[in-house]
Amino acid sequence: MDTALTSPSSPNGPRRAKSRSLAGIIAAAGALALGLSGCGGTAAPSAGPSAPVVDPASGKGASGSLSICGGRDSVGLYKGTIDAFMKANPGITAKYTVLGATTDESRTQAVQRLQAKSGECDLYLTDVTWTPEFASQGWLQDMTKVTDAVKGTLISSTVATTQYKGKSWATPFYTNAGLIYYAKDKVAKPETWQQLYTEAAKSPGNGVVYQAKQYEGLTVNFLELLYSAGGDVIDDKGNVKVDSSETRKVLDFMAQGIKNGSADRAVLTYDENATRLAYESGKFGYQRNWPNVYGQLNATPLKDTFGVAPLPSFDGKSSGSGVLGGWNLALSAFASNPGAAVAFVNFESSPDWQKHVAMDYSQAPAGEGAYSDPEVLAKMPFAKELLVSVKGAKPRPVSPVYAQISAAINKNVYAVLSGASTTEDAVKNMADQMKTAQASF
Amino acid sequence: MTAPALILMALVAAVPICYAIWLSLNQYSLLQAGLSRFVGLGNYVEALTGQDWWKAFGQTFLFAACSVALEMVLGTGMALLLNLAFRGRAVLRTVVLVPYAIITVVSAITWQTMFDPTTGFIPQILTALHLPGAGVVWLGEQGYAMAVIVMADVWKTTPFAALIILAGLQAISQETYEAAELDGAGRWKTFVNVTLPLLRPAIVLAAIFRTLDALRIFDLPFVLTHGANGTQSMSMLAYSELNENRLVGQGSALSILTFLTVMIVSAVYIRFGGGNIRDIAREDR
Numbered sequence: 001m002d003t004a005l006t007s008p009s010s011p012n013g014p015r016r017a018k019s020r021s022l023a024g025i026i027a028a029a030g031a032l033a034l035g036l037s038g039c040g041g042t043a044a045p046s047a048g049p050s051a052p053v054v055d056p057a058s059g060k061g062a063s064g065s066l067s068i069c070g071g072r073d074s075v076g077l078y079k080g081t082i083d084a085f086m087k088a089n090p091g092i093t094a095k096y097t098v099l100g101a102t103t104d105e106s107r108t109q110a111v112q113r114l115q116a117k118s119g120e121c122d123l124y125l126t127d128v129t130w131t132p133e134f135a136s137q138g139w140l141q142d143m144t145k146v147t148d149a150v151k152g153t154l155i156s157s158t159v160a161t162t163q164y165k166g167k168s169w170a171t172p173f174y175t176n177a178g179l180i181y182y183a184k185d186k187v188a189k190p191e192t193w194q195q196l197y198t199e200a201a202k203s204p205g206n207g208v209v210y211q212a213k214q215y216e217g218l219t220v221n222f223l224e225l226l227y228s229a230g231g232d233v234i235d236d237k238g239n240v241k242v243d244s245s246e247t248r249k250v251l252d253f254m255a256q257g258i259k260n261g262s263a264d265r266a267v268l269t270y271d272e273n274a275t276r277l278a279y280e281s282g283k284f285g286y287q288r289n290w291p292n293v294y295g296q297l298n299a300t301p302l303k304d305t306f307g308v309a310p311l312p313s314f315d316g317k318s319s320g321s322g323v324l325g326g327w328n329l330a331l332s333a334f335a336s337n338p339g340a341a342v343a344f345v346n347f348e349s350s351p352d353w354q355k356h357v358a359m360d361y362s363q364a365p366a367g368e369g370a371y372s373d374p375e376v377l378a379k380m381p382f383a384k385e386l387l388v389s390v391k392g393a394k395p396r397p398v399s400p401v402y403a404q405i406s407a408a409i410n411k412n413v414y415a416v417l418s419g420a421s422t423t424e425d426a427v428k429n430m431a432d433q434m435k436t437a438q439a440s441f
Numbered sequence: 442m443t444a445p446a447l448i449l450m451a452l453v454a455a456v457p458i459c460y461a462i463w464l465s466l467n468q469y470s471l472l473q474a475g476l477s478r479f480v481g482l483g484n485y486v487e488a489l490t491g492q493d494w495w496k497a498f499g500q501t502f503l504f505a506a507c508s509v510a511l512e513m514v515l516g517t518g519m520a521l522l523l524n525l526a527f528r529g530r531a532v533l534r535t536v537v538l539v540p541y542a543i544i545t546v547v548s549a550i551t552w553q554t555m556f557d558p559t560t561g562f563i564p565q566i567l568t569a570l571h572l573p574g575a576g577v578v579w580l581g582e583q584g585y586a587m588a589v590i591v592m593a594d595v596w597k598t599t600p601f602a603a604l605i606i607l608a609g610l611q612a613i614s615q616e617t618y619e620a621a622e623l624d625g626a627g628r629w630k631t632f633v634n635v636t637l638p639l640l641r642p643a644i645v646l647a648a649i650f651r652t653l654d655a656l657r658i659f660d661l662p663f664v665l666t667h668g669a670n671g672t673q674s675m676s677m678l679a680y681s682e683l684n685e686n687r688l689v690g691q692g693s694a695l696s697i698l699t700f701l702t703v704m705i706v707s708a709v710y711i712r713f714g715g716g717n718i719r720d721i722a723r724e725d726r
Contacts, residue, residue, distance in 0.1 A: 104684070104685070108684060111471070115471075133472065136472070137472070213666075213667060213669070214666065214667045214668065214669035215667045264558070264559070265558075265578045265581060266557065266558035266559055266578050266581065268578060268580075268581030268669075269553070269556075269557070269558075269578060269579075269580040269581045269666075274553070274557060277554075277557070277559075277560050278557070278559040278560060281559050281560050283559055284559075400472050401472060401686075403685045403686060403687070404685070404686045407681065407685065407686070411669075414669055418581060418582075418583075418669070418670065420583070437686070440470055440472075440686075440688060441470065441472050
């Protein structure tokens with residue numbers, strides 16, 4: 001990893017070819033190949049985490065233009081934060097660039113720019129799972145000091161998502177953790193997953209819906225149960241730990257839940273949105289979903305009929321422990337205005353702005369103080385439950401090959417849930433595929 | 442004057458394709474800081490001896506065979522209807538193209554919603570009428586998931602096939618039909634013995650277009666199942682290696698294999714598909 005070979009660099013990265021027009025095969029192949037061509041020699045500038053440490057004071061008196069790049073601004077949080085930031089820092093002109101509609105698309109777009117050492121974006125909005133990949137490529141600046149300066153006010157699990165090899169490569173913007181929404185008139189607030197499933201099996205209208213389509217969402221849903229059962233996927237040293245009795249127990253439990261009808265078989269086709277729509281039909285007792293569903297659910301006739309609970313524990317063993325979502329801000333190694341970028345990071349991570357993240361945009365703040373703020377509680381009455389979920393949550397497996405590890409999880413878990421594979425085979429496959437993925441790095 | 446055009450063509454098509462072929466001969470991960478190693482045909486051997494490629498290959502061909510066959514039958518029927526003289530025919534010809542104009546990803550989400558076991562209207566109708574398929578989680582079941590993907594594709598692209606076939610239909614001269622009528626052929630006999638043979642080049646042309654597209658299918662299974670339940674296409678496999686796993690060498694090899702498959706199939710079509718495709722192209726003009 002420490003040898004950066006010199007090879008011709010090129011501005012493009014991989015891009016998927018999915019032209020379905022009549023342009024014909026040549027055009028399609030050409031487009032694909034064009035996309036591929038960019039993947040040619042992409043030597044990382046300084047491979048490995050040996051970047052200079054950014055000084056938090058470098059944001060003082062910064063001026064000029066600042067460019068922040070990331071995913072779709074669905075609730076207006078990025079634009080809103082930028083506007084407030086510019087008001088507080090009149091010398092800086094900041095703008096937000098949307099890199100893609102989906103998480104995957106914005107990762108591709110970010111990677112293309114970073115590979116090309118583009119100075120277009122000073123700050124990248126990064127998904128919590130991207131930190132190891134980006135940091136290991138030498139694409140980011142060491143933000144340890146900047147993050148440490150605000151660490152005391154942030155929830156420690158959110159800080160953990162910025163870490164790779166003992167350093168912080170980003171600063172948390174906002175976080176996310178799963179919640180259980182339940183029909184107060186039909187079912188009890190769940191303390192354990194077992195209790196939830198038993199309650200769900202009692203009557204067809206009590207069922208639970210969650211995300212079990214074969215995609216990243218299923219990885220998260222599975223990890224939530226696995227973590228709360230005390231299991232793990234890979235340890236700090238990168239050893240694969242997934243072949244364990246906890247994994248078998250959780251897989252059997254989830255498969256049994258679908259078999260006995262606690263969970264509707266339809267979950268095999270559900271992502272977050274489909275889960276929400278199914279729950280809104282009023283035919284279910286529980287749904288596992290993210291905090292943003294609260295507002296949407298409140299706009300339906302189900303308003304006032306549902307409660308919000310933190311994720312339950314498994315077997316009453318430990319307190320529930322979820323999986324952290326959320327977004328961080330990472331400073332590009334090729335940033336053209338790092339001073340202004342640091343000023344922005346200092347602004348968004350301040351306790352005052354973290355309150356606005358919750359109050360004005362209904363996102364889960366990374367700052368702990370916001371959760372007990374009266375103004376926030378007025379707008380987000382489930383803040384207490386959310387804080388329990390966020391604090392108990394763990395990051396997803398920390399690895400530069402996270403995408404492959406996630407695929408190994410969701411493909412094999414799906415196979416068990418849909419009845420295509422036995423638990424035993426799936427566990428073995430999962431472990432093998434993870435080892436292969438790690439060997440490819 | 443052709444030299445600049447040729448150079449441009451070379452730049453746009455040939456160079457990148459050659460480069461993709463070169464990449465496919467290397468073991469190269471984007472996660473290894475530009476480290477790349479020549480492995481010859483290693484990536485191809487790996488793909489062709491593993492299960493994933495052949496699974497995706499079979500699933501893609503199953504999809505292509507089912508969807509193209511249905512599209513040709515339904516497209517011919519639709520073309521015959523649109524060829525009838527009636528008021529508002531011009532409007533209808535435009536209207537039938539609407540599904541084709543909708544972005545595939547959007548129509549995929551629509552189909553997903555339609556087949557949702559809780560909120561979708563199709564399972565609800567099936568259950569209410571006690572029809573076969575009631576109570577099935579369509580997108581979560583082996584076989585059924587492929588059926589939905591085929592249906593969504595047929596819904597979207599049959600109008601396109603119909604338009605090509607309609608062009609062929611209008612190229613058949615009225616005199617041929619008059620002669621058939623003089624011979625005392627009935628409607629069905631005329632269709633089978635006169636219309637269909639003369640329509641063959643148009644149908645083959647439509648089938649070629651549709652097959653080539655179908656073999657490159659990506660968006661429908663990507664949105665509807667993410668490749669679960671036996672619906673991972675060749676393009677999806679290449680995408681996941683290339684874009685999700687960042688294995689450029691393997692991903693390129695899979696892309697080239699997909700490309701070769703499509704080339705071979707089109708060559709077979711043109712050689713054995715019968716019907717002179719160049720003729721119909723000329724008549725169109």
